Amino acid sequence: MEWIFEGIGTAIITLILGLITGGAIGYRIGIKKTTKVNQKQKAGNYASQIQVGRNYNDK
Numbered sequence: 208m209e210w211i212f213e214g215i216g217t218a219i220i221t222l223i224l225g226l227i228t229g230g231a232i233g234y235r236i237g238i239k240k241t242t243k244v245n246q247k248q249k250a251g252n253y254a255s256q257i258q259v260g261r262n263y264n265d266k
Contacts, residue, residue, distance in 0.1 A: 250256050 248256060
């Protein structure tokens, strides 16, 4: 009976540690992939600019 509870305790601790480390690593990967967008605008006063690619204003 004692070996059952030792096994369950080890499994629960391993599960908790795995969730914490997996979540932290996934969060860091997600942050790195979403922060690589750089956009620069160069125009004078009263200029109209367009963006090449997908038009997000169309529905």
